[in-house]
Amino acid sequence: MNLLESCWFLVAFLIITIVLLVDPASSTPGFGANSVLGGLATPSSQQKFIYRFSAVLIVSFFTLTTILSVLN
Secondary structure, eight states, X not given: XXXXXXHHXXXXXXXXXXXXXXXXXXXXXXXXXXXXXXXXXOOOHHHHXXXXXXXXXXXXXXXXXXXXXXHO
């Protein structure tokens, strides 16, 4: 297994971990809140970081997948 494949597995593992650990229900403000108003709530700075980090991981995964398919 070469370095690109190892990076690909690491990125895939990180994406799966983020998807399983981040609870989208925690972004709503409180129990019993209006669902219409809950959708308008702005995400916290920690949530913004996770969203950006996951977007970077997804782009990296796509790029690595493309590179690996061209090389093989």
